[in-house]
Amino acid sequence: MSEVVLQLQGIHKSFGDREVLRGIDLTVRTHEVVALIGASGSGKSTLLRTINLLERIDDGQILLRGQDISDPRVPADAVRARIGVVFQHYNLFPHLSVLDNVTLAARHVFRESRQDAEARGIDLLGRIGLAEHARSFPDRLSGGQQQRAAIVRAIATNPELLLLDEITSALDPELVGEVLDLVRELKAEGTTIVMATHEMAFARDVADHVVFLDQGLIAEQGPPEQLFGAPREPRTREFLSRFLS
Amino acid sequence: MTSTDETARQPSSIELGRRAFRRRQTIRSVAISAASTVVLAVVLWATIINTPGWARVQQTFFDPEVFWAALPRVWDGFLLNLRVLGFAVAGVLVLSVILAIVRTLRGPIFFPLRFLASAYTDLFRGLPLIIVLYLVGYGVPGLQGPGEARIPAVVLGTVALILTYSAYVSEVFRAGIEAVHPSQRLAARSLGLSHGKTLRLIVLPQAVRKVTPALMNDFIALTKDVGLISVLGAVDAVRAAQIETAKFFNFTPYVVAGLLFVILSIPIIRLTDWYTARLRDREQIGGIV
Numbered sequence: 001m002s003e004v005v006l007q008l009q010g011i012h013k014s015f016g017d018r019e020v021l022r023g024i025d026l027t028v029r030t031h032e033v034v035a036l037i038g039a040s041g042s043g044k045s046t047l048l049r050t051i052n053l054l055e056r057i058d059d060g061q062i063l064l065r066g067q068d069i070s071d072p073r074v075p076a077d078a079v080r081a082r083i084g085v086v087f088q089h090y091n092l093f094p095h096l097s098v099l100d101n102v103t104l105a106a107r108h109v110f111r112e113s114r115q116d117a118e119a120r121g122i123d124l125l126g127r128i129g130l131a132e133h134a135r136s137f138p139d140r141l142s143g144g145q146q147q148r149a150a151i152v153r154a155i156a157t158n159p160e161l162l163l164l165d166e167i168t169s170a171l172d173p174e175l176v177g178e179v180l181d182l183v184r185e186l187k188a189e190g191t192t193i194v195m196a197t198h199e200m201a202f203a204r205d206v207a208d209h210v211v212f213l214d215q216g217l218i219a220e221q222g223p224p225e226q227l228f229g230a231p232r233e234p235r236t237r238e239f240l241s242r243f244l245s
Numbered sequence: 246m247t248s249t250d251e252t253a254r255q256p257s258s259i260e261l262g263r264r265a266f267r268r269r270q271t272i273r274s275v276a277i278s279a280a281s282t283v284v285l286a287v288v289l290w291a292t293i294i295n296t297p298g299w300a301r302v303q304q305t306f307f308d309p310e311v312f313w314a315a316l317p318r319v320w321d322g323f324l325l326n327l328r329v330l331g332f333a334v335a336g337v338l339v340l341s342v343i344l345a346i347v348r349t350l351r352g353p354i355f356f357p358l359r360f361l362a363s364a365y366t367d368l369f370r371g372l373p374l375i376i377v378l379y380l381v382g383y384g385v386p387g388l389q390g391p392g393e394a395r396i397p398a399v400v401l402g403t404v405a406l407i408l409t410y411s412a413y414v415s416e417v418f419r420a421g422i423e424a425v426h427p428s429q430r431l432a433a434r435s436l437g438l439s440h441g442k443t444l445r446l447i448v449l450p451q452a453v454r455k456v457t458p459a460l461m462n463d464f465i466a467l468t469k470d471v472g473l474i475s476v477l478g479a480v481d482a483v484r485a486a487q488i489e490t491a492k493f494f495n496f497t498p499y500v501v502a503g504l505l506f507v508i509l510s511i512p513i514i515r516l517t518d519w520y521t522a523r524l525r526d527r528e529q530i531g532g533i534v
Contacts, residue, residue, distance in 0.1 A: 058256075058260065070263070071263065072263055072266050072267055072270070
C-alpha cells in the first residue's frame, strides 16, 4: 500500500442547528483519485472546505501526511499552501493576467523570483494550450479556458493534494470535456486528487475510489466498478438511478 | 442514520483540547490588548500633564464650573443643530436621488437635464461649504424686497447644507446605480417592467444596499457640518458656545459643544460598522478567511 496523504477521522461540522457533516472517516493515499458524489447539500463541498481549513470543524481530526492540521497551533496558511483548490466558479482574480494568476502563490507565498515563477507558469500554460493567453486577462477566456487556468494556478506550486469542488458544474456542456481531459492528465502524472463531482461517468472512469455522501455521512464507498456496478445500499441505488434515467 | 443520537453527541477529547487552546488564546489576546491600552494611556497622560502649560490649558479649556454653567445654553443650541440635521438629511436624500437618476437617464432628449445635473454636482463639489453658506445666507436675503419678512438664517443655512451635500451624495447613489449588474436590468425589463419601475423596484434597492456604508459616512460628516450654520448667526451649539465663551472668558463651552457632537456621532458610527459587518457576513456565507 502506498503512503497515506490525507486521513479524516470523525469529522463533524454544523452551520447553526444544521449538522452538515456527521462523522466522516476517509483515507486518501498518494496518487489516488477519490470522487465524492451525493445530492446537493450532502456535504461534499463543506468536506472539501474543511480539508483546506476554510471551514473550522466542530469535531474530529484531519491528518495531512500524519500531521494534525486541525490543531489550532498549526499555521493555517502554511497548510493551505500545501493543498491546491479549484472552485466551481474558477475564482480567477479578474485584475491579474492569467500568468499573474498562475504565478501569484509561487512569487508571494513561496518567494520565488519572478523569472523562475513565470518560466514555469508559461511552461504549464503551454502544456494546456493557453500559452498565447498568458498575458490576457481572465475575462477574455472561455469558461473552459478559465477553469483550466484555475487548475494550473492550483497545481503551479506542486501541492501534495488537489481538491476539485464541482469544477465542471458552471461550464457549458461542450466545455466540460477539455477540463475533464486535464484532470485525466493530472491523474496520469500521479497527482493526488479529492474531487466533488456530479459527472458520474467521469467519476466512474477516473476515480480509484468513490465515496457516496448522504446527509452528512458516508453511506457507501468503494471502487467505482463496485459502487456504480453493484451498489449495496438502497440509498446509493436510488441516487444513481436518478442520474442514469 | 447512525445509531447514536446526534443531538446528544459529546465532543471528543481532541475537540475539547482545541476549544481549551482557543479559549486560552482569546484570554491571552484580550490581556495583551488591555495591557497595551493601559500603557499607551499612561504614556499619553504623563506626556500631556508634564507639558509646561498644562495647568493653564486645563483651566481655560476644562473648567468644570464653566462646563456645567454653559451646558444648558449650548444644549439648547445643540437641539437646533439636531432639527437642522433632520431637515438636511431628508432634503439631501430627495435631491440627491433625483440628481443621480437624472444623471443615469439615457437618450438624447435628456441631454440638457443630464448636463444641468452634472454641472450642478461639479459646481457644488468644488465650492467650499463655507462659501455656499455665505452666498446663500447673505445673497438670497438680498433678493428680497425691502418690506418682506426676512428668511431666518437657520433655513438658509439648511438650504446651503442640502445644496452642497446633495452633490456629494448623488455621486454616491450614481456609483451604486451603476454598480448594479446590467443583467438585473435585463431581467426586470424581460418581465415587462418599465424603465421607471425597473429603477424603483430593482435597481435602486440594490444600489442603496451597496452604497449604505458610503452614505453613512457622508451622514456622519453632515452631523458635524450642521455646526457651520453658526456663521450665519443662527444660535446653534457652536454659536451658543461662542457666546458663553465670551461671557466666562473661558474656552470650556467649545469643549462642551464638541463633546455633544461626538456623542451624537458615536451611535451613527457604530450603526455603520454594524451594518457594514452584516453586509459582509451575508455576502460571504461561511468561511473564516
